[in-house]
Amino acid sequence: MERLSLELRPQTGILEERRLRNKRTHGKCFTSFNCSLFSQWEAKASYQIATPSSGNVDSSNFLRVEPCKINGSNSAMPNWNIAKSNYNSILDSFEDEYGGIVINADRLPRDPNTFACALPVSLSYWKRIGKKGVWLKLPLELSDLVPVAVKKGFKYHHAEEAYVMLTYWLPEGPCMLPANASHQVGVGGFVLNDQNQVLVVQEKYCDSAFSGAWKLPTGFIQESEEIFSGAVREVQEETGIDTEFVEVIAFRHAHHLAFEKSDLFFICMLRPLSQEIKIDEMEIQAAKWMPFSEFVEQPLIQDDSMFKKIMEICIQRLRKNYCGLTAHPVISKFDGRWSSLYYNVGINSQDSNCHAS
């Protein structure tokens, strides 16, 4: 009982409760408290226990977390019996910069019943103190908690291989939470050698309409990969040819592609650094150096307004009648990190690609 009286104080303020919570993280927690933050409401309930007048309190009973119904009332608990049946802890969380709550995934109860009890109490509490969006990141190993959260009104936000993120919007009015990632980013490599031959491939898996057609090597950039290095990598993987990035020639924006997401596709001019082709047997049927004129004359190009326009641009670029975009590393105080700024070559420079030399 000494331990109980230390931890549960009447009318304890939030900051003081946080301090108590931290104390409890060093192997001193009771199972059902689970190192969680108490609400003021709960502190009031516990006050009833700490006074001698509250009678015979069984600490193991008190600590047991039961599936419970919470009426959302903010009033003090009139007696211990009510406190016991309604008692639960608020899920451990921290606040984001937009007035939102991020539930601490490392301290979630692993038992679905405990979670089912703590979640509505926590939501009521966060709503009462004026919080807005609630973020719940559930790793694969806590997938048992997914249906519990959904039944309490959470919706999916996004997922990666090892977790699913769910959200709950507390206030009345429209949800203002930021959207999920919306785009995939692809790259295509336009590689011309000094014999005026373009590097082309036939893919193993493609729409039957394109079966047998020769096309530029293309692919998706990987997680956190640059456009300029992704294009070089894709060409190397598919054809074995080493290249260096020259410019982004143009880009295409399309919608409702894989998983109904949008797609940005960057056509990159690359300079070849090797000649010997070695294909990726998994993805590529064949690759070769093809005379540029023969490539452009293919029905795949001539009968397609998009491919035809892209080839027109490439021709203008080769004639130095066109500017592409080069990549320039920049760092910004905005987020304090390096990023790549793509803009036209030739600015403040005499060797602009915009003008015929």
Place this chain on the structure above:
Amino acid sequence: MERLSLELRPQTGILEERRLRNKRTHGKCFTSFNCSLFSQWEAKASYQIATPSSGNVDSSNFLRVEPCKINGSNSAMPNWNIAKSNYNSILDSFEDEYGGIVINADRLPRDPNTFACALPVSLSYWKRIGKKGVWLKLPLELSDLVPVAVKKGFKYHHAEEAYVMLTYWLPEGPCMLPANASHQVGVGGFVLNDQNQVLVVQEKYCDSAFSGAWKLPTGFIQESEEIFSGAVREVQEETGIDTEFVEVIAFRHAHHLAFEKSDLFFICMLRPLSQEIKIDEMEIQAAKWMPFSEFVEQPLIQDDSMFKKIMEICIQRLRKNYCGLTAHPVISKFDGRWSSLYYNVGINSQDSNCHAS
């Protein structure tokens, strides 16, 4: 028993089983068969029942689906007892163009136990017939099935508000399934009026380092929105100013931003069509027309290599020493849909922005 002998044939081929399944979809299904495709393995098991030597078969027992363990063996079932304990139906599915399986979300069993039984049987079957990736799309209302799928080895792929997509890679070797969406796409509007004033805002929610700074209106493009119309919309929402898109001036590619995703940010030059400012009270603290020179002289711009470079480019563009990218609608046979191709203005044209007029 007549019904049983019709539906369960020895060594029934896959195509014939499909036909039977379809027959059963017209209100003639047994509950546990659930209109699903049978594997050859199951057909063999049922053969034991159809012969008189298999003894006393209780059809209600036979039809009951039980949580079960499947050893993955392809051998014929030696007797009805084994068949009964191992029996289950294959989940309804269709094939994608890459040798993958897409489980039919509309015909999933709603009971987690039934699903827990059907899933491993189905995976064994799909592996045996040489399938590769398995896609399982679980809508919010079937969230009870999420932990079942995870326990059978599924991982998350992506999620939208109303569903989570899970995947399972069947073959030995590296997973070849396409990645989740990787990028968010933002836009910023550079709007200059004929008094050489730029349209600027102060945001309500921003890093304290930028508190009080005037910046260009920015935002994320919405689902399936164009870059050119997204920039116009964001400027209109934040400031009330109507504009028309002129060019993409440059773009920035950054990584590890929200949810560790990458970010493409397109700086768009827009032409103002109105003058009267009316701010979005939810997001914006203030907006105004600010003399361009005063805007550029702000420490936010001058002390930041990225913002400073972007403003240099805008100045060059205003002096017509720079090419931006305009949006051109194209349709391609590649996917048969309209999309936007962004490339430099002035190609094949006399009124290029690349050259001082």
